Amino acid sequence: MPGVYDALSARIAERAGFEVLFISGFAVSATQLAEPDFGLLTQTEITAAATRVCGAVPCPVIVDADTGYGSAVNVVRTVEELRRVGAAGVFLEDQVWPKRCGHMRGKRVIPLAEQVQKIRAAVHARGDGDCFIVARTDARAAVGLEDAITRALAYKEAGADALFVEAPESVEELREIGQRLPPPLVANMVEGGVTPQLPAGELASLGFQLIVCPVSGLFAAAHALEQVYGRLRQDGETSGVRDQLLGFDAFNSIVRLAQKYALDTEFEPKS
Numbered sequence: 717m718p719g720v721y722d723a724l725s726a727r728i729a730e731r732a733g734f735e736v737l738f739i740s741g742f743a744v745s746a747t748q749l750a751e752p753d754f755g756l757l758t759q760t761e762i763t764a765a766a767t768r769v770c771g772a773v774p775c776p777v778i779v780d781a782d783t784g785y786g787s788a789v790n791v792v793r794t795v796e797e798l799r800r801v802g803a804a805g806v807f808l809e810d811q812v813w814p815k816r817c818g819h820m821r822g823k824r825v826i827p828l829a830e831q832v833q834k835i836r837a838a839v840h841a842r843g844d845g846d847c848f849i850v851a852r853t854d855a856r857a858a859v860g861l862e863d864a865i866t867r868a869l870a871y872k873e874a875g876a877d878a879l880f881v882e883a884p885e886s887v888e889e890l891r892e893i894g895q896r897l898p899p900p901l902v903a904n905m906v907e908g909g910v911t912p913q914l915p916a917g918e919l920a921s922l923g924f925q926l927i928v929c930p931v932s933g934l935f936a937a938a939h940a941l942e943q944v945y946g947r948l949r950q951d952g953e954t955s956g957v958r959d960q961l962l963g964f965d966a967f968n969s970i971v972r973l974a975q976k977y978a979l980d981t982e983f984e985p986k987s
Contacts, residue, residue, distance in 0.1 A: 719930030721747045721765065723772035727970055729933065730773040736804075739769055740930035741780035742817055747934070755814020759785040763797050770802030778805035778848060780930075783813050783826075788837035795841035805848030807880065808838055810855065810867065818854055818882035819909035825858045828867055832874045839875035850902060850926075851876035857883050857910075861892065868897050878902055878926060883910050887922070890914070894923020902926045907935060 719740035720726040729737055742753035744765045749756060759781075766779050779798050784791030791808065798806055809815065810831040812824040825831075831853075838849050851871035855864035861884070868879040880902035881893050890912070894901060903924040905913055916927045940960060947957045954961065968974075 717778065717926065717928045718933055719743050719928065720769060720777075721934060723768045724970070725933055725937070726769040726773045726777070730775050731970065735775055737769070737773065737775060737777045738807075738928050738930060739766055739777060739779045739803075740934070741782055742931055743934040744780075746938075753815075753817035753820070755782075755816060757782070759790070759794055759797070763794075763801060766798055766803050767801040776804035776848075777802065778807065778850070779803045781806040781808055782815055783811055784808050784834055784838070786813070788830075788833045791834045791837040792841040795838050795847060799842070799845060799847055804846065805850065805877075806838065807850045807852050808834060809852040809882070810834075810871075811858075815854075818852075818857070818904065819906050819911075821857075823854045823858045825853070825855050825867075828870055831867070832870050835871050835874040835876050848877050849875065850878045850880050852880040852882055852902070854882045856881055856885075856889075861889055865893065865896050872898060880904065880926075885910050887912055887914070890919070890922050890924070897923075899923065900925040902928060905929045906931055 717736050717738040718729045718734055720729050720737050721740060721743035726737055741757055741762060744762060745751050745753050745757040748761060748765065762779065762781065766777065770777050781794050781798065784794045795806060810825045812826055816823060835849065835851050842849065851868065853864045853867040855867050864881045868881055872879055878900040879897050882904060884890050884893060890903065901924045903919045904911060905927060907913065919927055943960060944954065944957050948954055
């Protein structure tokens with residue numbers, strides 16, 4: 717699952733052939749607020765992003781819902797709101813709010829029993845509808861791997877569909893997670909993060925079925941903007957970086973200009 721953060725990034729990922737997309741809280745915080753993933757993003761802001769993304773693509777979209785933005789009652793509202801705008805699933809984590817990126821220092825986790833109730837609340841909010849619930853634990857960094865595995869098993873018992881132990885620090889830890897926890901399991905590949913970067917095939921052999929690359933597109937877009945804006949400021953024009961730009965017609969194909977032309981013609985006033 718590639719990380720997306722707005723309608724355009726979602727459309728491009730879907731055109732690349734991905735069947736499921738992931739709205740990254742890290743990426744939404746960066747693009748909407750120019751702020752780090754440090755508990756600054758609100759439920760309203762992530763729901764607004766989900767509304768735009770789900771409306772732009774036909775494929776399932778799973779949303780990073782952080783901690784659910786409060787108590788178990790808040791989790792109910794968060795899941796209901798995300799389902800209402802078309803989300804196919806949510807990630808819910810057990811950090812103390814305000815949370816922070818799973819690959820940043822200083823994380824803390826809430827008591828196990830409290831998070832179990834939040835997972836139960838998410839299952840309740842789903843009801844008989846479809847909503848894929850991924851239970852994430854950040855206990856590996858906050859407490860230790862053994863606690864993270866204990867928590868993940870409890871979250872599965874509470875009704876989570878998939879488990880996600882965030883920020884293992886070695887291939888050996890990834891292997892242990894894959895051996896000790898029931899599938900499906902999530903592996904999170906963050907460029908520059910604490911978890912080893914492995915290809916999907918190797919992760920599959922270690923026991924992981926869901927591979928998330930939450931910030932690859934964001935980092936690529938930020939790099940491209942730095943390059944193009946830097947040259948534009950330096951040279952006063954973009955001929956030096958023209959090979960890095962998508963063509964006008966190619967871009968209009970992504971945003972489906974031809975369809976709008978067709979609608980414009982269809983509903984043109986008749987004389």
